[in-house]
Amino acid sequence: MEQLKELDYSAHILSMAIPQMAKLNIPVTPENYAIWYEYFSETNLNLKRAIDGLLANEVSFTRQVNQGLYNNFIQEQSPDIIQNVQIETQILIKSLFNKIHQLTDETQDFSEILTDYNQQLKEKPTLEMLNQIIVNISSEVDLVISNNEEMKSNLNTLDFELSRLKDEMDNLSKVAMTDELTSLNNRRAYEVFALEQVAKFNQTQTVCSLLIVDIDLFKGFNDTYGHLIGDKVLAFVAMSLKQGVKGGDFVARYGGEEFVILLPDTSLEDAVTLANNLRERISHKQLTVGKEKKQQLGKVTVSIGAACMQVGDDADTLLSRADEKLYEAKGSGRNCVKS
Numbered sequence: 001m002e003q004l005k006e007l008d009y010s011a012h013i014l015s016m017a018i019p020q021m022a023k024l025n026i027p028v029t030p031e032n033y034a035i036w037y038e039y040f041s042e043t044n045l046n047l048k049r050a051i052d053g054l055l056a057n058e059v060s061f062t063r064q065v066n067q068g069l070y071n072n073f074i075q076e077q078s079p080d081i082i083q084n085v086q087i088e089t090q091i092l093i094k095s096l097f098n099k100i101h102q103l104t105d106e107t108q109d110f111s112e113i114l115t116d117y118n119q120q121l122k123e124k125p126t127l128e129m130l131n132q133i134i135v136n137i138s139s140e141v142d143l144v145i146s147n148n149e150e151m152k153s154n155l156n157t158l159d160f161e162l163s164r165l166k167d168e169m170d171n172l173s174k175v176a177m178t179d180e181l182t183s184l185n186n187r188r189a190y191e192v193f194a195l196e197q198v199a200k201f202n203q204t205q206t207v208c209s210l211l212i213v214d215i216d217l218f219k220g221f222n223d224t225y226g227h228l229i230g231d232k233v234l235a236f237v238a239m240s241l242k243q244g245v246k247g248g249d250f251v252a253r254y255g256g257e258e259f260v261i262l263l264p265d266t267s268l269e270d271a272v273t274l275a276n277n278l279r280e281r282i283s284h285k286q287l288t289v290g291k292e293k294k295q296q297l298g299k300v301t302v303s304i305g306a307a308c309m310q311v312g313d314d315a316d317t318l319l320s321r322a323d324e325k326l327y328e329a330k331g332s333g334r335n336c337v338k339s
Helices: 004-022 032-043 047-056 065-073 080-122 129-177 187-204 218-225 227-243 268-283 315-331
Strands: 208-215 250-255 256-262 286-289 295-299 302-308
Touching: 004 032, 004 218, 032 065, 047 065, 047 187, 065 187, 065 227, 187 208, 187 250, 187 256, 187 315, 208 227, 208 268, 208 315, 218 227, 227 250, 227 256, 227 268, 227 286, 256 268, 302 315
Parallel strands: none
Antiparallel strands: 208 256, 208 302, 250 256, 286 295
8 A cells, every 4th residue: 555655656746757857858867857756756955946046047957967966966865854844745745635636526426416417307307306406406515615615724724834834944945055153055055056057157158256265274273272263263254255245156164164155257357356355354354252351363364266167167177176276375375366
């Protein structure tokens, strides 16, 4: 029985995935179908967000885009944080199907009853039989109306539950995409956004640049003052970066003391100008800790590597070139920008 339920569910996803893939001219390969199966089953929030972004930007699902989706979201497991939401969603969907089937069955029964009464009318019923038919039809109509009122109430309840679940999923998605310490986007969020920008560049050749920012000698803050002070330094740099970019720019904590800034519609020259502005903004601040006896931490500096997207790039090659320039900046005495 459980196997039949799973088969019904898989068939339902199939009925949505295949037409959408055909509409988008996506070959129905096992890898591509796995992408759209997870999209419509909504078991992978990051994949759904990435595809929704591609659809919103009217990006073509080329072989490179499809491969990027598979590599980034299917080969690795979905976050455990959404498993409970996934189960709850499936329960609600099943409940909704049951209600719809119930309504369909009731409508079919009513249609058959009316057909039967119509046949009786053709057989020249007596006045008494005619009166009984009218009474019966009236009773059946009342029953359908009553059942539909119950259906309406049930659907309203389901609508409320679905709205609540959607809010919960939105919150979980934000949690899964946010760095807890700095409140910036995290590495996973960056990878989703980078995939969108690569696809956009391949389709429109719209220029895009990347900055990798690394806090100089960060280990010294942790070793000298402790990890709590190190966290404050990270938070300060994160805030400086976020406040120093414009609305469309994407700032994320990539890991440890390293940050990435993806700059849509920005040339390499403009990216370097922004990088130097950010570097100066951070280095001009004298950090202190403590409310009364303020402890001087001195200046915090960053090194930055910059790269611009080129034909043939994917997210990894763009990141690799910017990372090479970051190491060059580190080797040139730190507190500088290399591109």
